[in-house]
Amino acid sequence: xxxxxxxxxxxxxxxxxxxxxxxxxxxxxxxxxxxxxxxxxxxxxxxxxxxxxxxxxxxxxxxxxxxxxxxxxxxxxxxxxxxxxxxxxxxxxxxxxxxxxxxxxxxxxxxxxxxxxxxxxxxxxxxxxxxxxxxxxxxxxxxxxxxxxxxxxxxxxxxxxxxxxxxxxxxxxxxxxxxxxxxxxxxxxxxxxxxxxxxxxxxxxxxxxxxxxxxxxxxxxxxxxxxxxxxxxxxxxxxxxxxxxxxxxxxxxxxxxxxxxxxxxxxxxxxxxxxxxxxxxxxxxxxxxxxxxxxxxxxxxxxxxxxxxxxxxxxxxxxx
Amino acid sequence: xxxxxxxxxxxxxxxxxxxxxxxxxxxxxxxxxxxxxxxxxxxxxxxxxxxxxxxxxxxxxxxxxxxxxxxxxxxxxxxxxxxxxxxxxxxxxxxxxxxxxxxxxxxxxxxxxxxxxxxxxxxxxxxxxxxxxxxxxxxxxxxxxxxxxxxxxxxxxxxxxxxxxxxxxxxxxxxxxxxxxxxxxxxxxxxxxxxxxxxxxxxxxxxxxxxxxxxxxxxxxxxxxxxxxxxxxxxxxxxxxxxxxxxxxxxxxxxxxxxxxxxxxxxxxxxxxxxxxxxxxxxxxxxxxxxxxxxxxxxxxxxxxxxxxxxxxxxxxxxx
Numbered sequence: 001x002x003x004x005x006x007x008x009x010x011x012x013x014x015x016x017x018x019x020x021x022x023x024x025x026x027x028x029x030x031x032x033x034x035x036x037x038x039x040x041x042x043x044x045x046x047x048x049x050x051x052x053x054x055x056x057x058x059x060x061x062x063x064x065x066x067x068x069x070x071x072x073x074x075x076x077x078x079x080x081x082x083x084x085x086x087x088x089x090x091x092x093x094x095x096x097x098x099x100x101x102x103x104x105x106x107x108x109x110x111x112x113x114x115x116x117x118x119x120x121x122x123x124x125x126x127x128x129x130x131x132x133x134x135x136x137x138x139x140x141x142x143x144x145x146x147x148x149x150x151x152x153x154x155x156x157x158x159x160x161x162x163x164x165x166x167x168x169x170x171x172x173x174x175x176x177x178x179x180x181x182x183x184x185x186x187x188x189x190x191x192x193x194x195x196x197x198x199x200x201x202x203x204x205x206x207x208x209x210x211x212x213x214x215x216x217x218x219x220x221x222x223x224x225x226x227x228x229x230x231x232x233x234x235x236x237x238x239x240x241x242x243x244x245x246x247x248x249x250x251x252x253x254x255x256x257x258x259x260x261x262x263x264x265x266x267x268x269x270x271x272x273x274x275x276x277x278x279x280x281x282x283x284x285x286x287x288x289x290x291x292x293x294x295x296x297x298x299x300x301x302x303x304x305x306x307x308x309x310x311x312x313x314x315x316x317x318x319x320x
Numbered sequence: 321x322x323x324x325x326x327x328x329x330x331x332x333x334x335x336x337x338x339x340x341x342x343x344x345x346x347x348x349x350x351x352x353x354x355x356x357x358x359x360x361x362x363x364x365x366x367x368x369x370x371x372x373x374x375x376x377x378x379x380x381x382x383x384x385x386x387x388x389x390x391x392x393x394x395x396x397x398x399x400x401x402x403x404x405x406x407x408x409x410x411x412x413x414x415x416x417x418x419x420x421x422x423x424x425x426x427x428x429x430x431x432x433x434x435x436x437x438x439x440x441x442x443x444x445x446x447x448x449x450x451x452x453x454x455x456x457x458x459x460x461x462x463x464x465x466x467x468x469x470x471x472x473x474x475x476x477x478x479x480x481x482x483x484x485x486x487x488x489x490x491x492x493x494x495x496x497x498x499x500x501x502x503x504x505x506x507x508x509x510x511x512x513x514x515x516x517x518x519x520x521x522x523x524x525x526x527x528x529x530x531x532x533x534x535x536x537x538x539x540x541x542x543x544x545x546x547x548x549x550x551x552x553x554x555x556x557x558x559x560x561x562x563x564x565x566x567x568x569x570x571x572x573x574x575x576x577x578x579x580x581x582x583x584x585x586x587x588x589x590x591x592x593x594x595x596x597x598x599x600x601x602x603x604x605x606x607x608x609x610x611x612x613x614x615x616x617x618x619x620x621x622x623x624x625x626x627x628x629x630x631x632x633x634x635x636x637x638x639x640x
Contacts, residue, residue: 026396026462027392027393027395027396027527027528028360028361028362028395029360029362030358030360030396031359035355036355038350038352041349041350041404041436041437041452042347042348042349043438043450044439045407045408045443047441047443047446050441051441072347073348076347084363085363086363086448088446117362117363119363121367121370121371123365123367123446124446126443128363128406130363130404132361140348143346143347144346206347208347
């Protein structure tokens with residue numbers, strides 16, 4: 001493989017520059033941030049066997065690699081502007097790159113953002129994307145703003161990605177149509193960008209659910225210096241997941257990981273405003289509990305008793 | 321390995337935030353770009369066996385990973401502001417991470433920049449850094465501005481990194497002290513940030529030499545729509561390289577790669593100003609040729625005859 005071939009591959013990612021002052025192909029990209037705006041930056045690295053399975057289609061992988069990064073912008077209430085892509089490929093595979101680029105750019109176009117720079121190298125498959133967004137000063141949704149008595153909300157449904165993983169692991173059997181639905185949740189997550197924007201001025205804290213509710217809510221509680229109580233039965237789940245055994249459902253919604261839904265807190269007085277904002281963003285949200293004094297999370301089952309959370313660790317990319 | 325241990329590793333990279341509005345630990349970092357400035361962005365991915373040898377010390381690897389990115393900012397004439405780091409590690413190795421962080425932050429401190437976000441995952445060793453810098457509108461050094469009769473300049477010396485690689489490959493023997501010097505060039509490159517800043521308003525084009533002079537100058541020529549003539553004997557080299565066989569010297573200075581020096585063009589009328597700017601930046605620069613009409617590069621040997629460049633391909637990360 002010569003570097004010339006990799007240059008060729010890089011061309012799959014070269015498109016005309018629209019908004020950026022200067023795009024791919026110089027030493028740096030040049031962006032012109034809107035005066036007075038804060039620039040939100042997030043970076044995520046995806047590794048085969050950790051963040052995606054080797055059988056995922058290149059299109060879906062391209063989508064997901066950008067989606068998990070946009071999800072971080074969504075959790076900040078930032079408007080996406082641009083992104084960079086660094087890609088290590090074990091070999092030059094034009095089918096893979098063409099599919100990957102198609103999935104990546106379809107999602108980028110949906111959010112009107114551009115690829116402004118990148119790097120391509122030979123190496124074990126690795127995808128590193130850095131996204132840029134903008135948010136007015138003081139309006140970013142942080143993890144640290146949850147206040148006692150705030151309501152806790154979750155967008156979409158939880159646990160389907162984990163259920164799909166359990167099927168791939170051979171732990172659970174699903175019929176073809178059901179598996180396709182949960183597999184789609186795992187491979188084609190929808191970043192809640194519109195919801196994040198709509199929650200500016202409403203949510204007191206927010207995070208995107210990548211490692212599972214227990215772990216990610218823990219970050220909000222720690223940063224905000226508060227506790228929380230969540231009703232297990234209020235955690236939204238798909239019909240496919242709702243048909244599974246109760247223990248599996250619990251594991252998937254509490255510690256599933258890879259959900260890329262937003263978890264956020266908002267004052268109870270803004271309950272109706274949150275519902276309206278979500279409707280405007282085209283996303284279903286569910287009130288799942290509230291912020292409490294003290295520290296730590298209590299999850300209550302239908303019987304009113306606390307669920308033992310020690311059994312539900314955060315989704316662990318490094319589990320043997 | 322549990323994700324908890326990786327969290328611990330991530331803490332090696334957590335330091336108090338100074339300039340950024342919000343640093344590591346939320347969904348996004350928030351930067352406050354200076355109003356009216358362009359934001360320069362570059363991303364580089366480093367893979368073991370491609371961009372560094374497995375025997376490199378963690379400190380030097382941390383330095384180099386940031387240095388190659390700062391070199392891109394230097395080539396744009398941008399002032400470094402901040403960076404993100406995504407790191408895939410095959411296992412939790414605190415000695416490695418501590419050393420890597422020490423080398424990384426030493427260089428970051430030298431340039432007064434902060435780590436504002438990151439990601440840590442298990443996987444084959446992979447380092448992806450994205451750097452941010454600022455440059456006033458219209459003052460970025462691009463690849464596209466070289467004009468006929470401009471002089472061509474190179475900073476520092478060329479080819480030592482490639483010479484070190486040839487020693488490691490067993491193709492060349494050097495005594496210990498000489499090897500240490502060229503190995504240092506390979507493992508601890510100095511990004512020419514001060515020079516890049518000093519060249520604003522002087523250089524008509526610039527690029528950093530990462531793939532070798534022939535290949536990288538080719539980018540300037542192509543983008544600028546011009547040709548160039550370079551004197552082989554004018555290409556600056558260290559005493560260690562100057563003591564090697566002529567063919568090896570030629571290969572190292574023309575196509576060595578991993579130099580991270582700046583190659584730039586400037587009007588001949590600014591010859592003295594360029595020398596003064598370089599002196600102010602504490603970097604030696606050498607005039608190595610000039611921009612010509614037509615297209616393509618001609619390298620002239622001491623005998624005045626053109627060197628056959630087909631034998632000197634750009635440094636190839638993917639060579640078998």
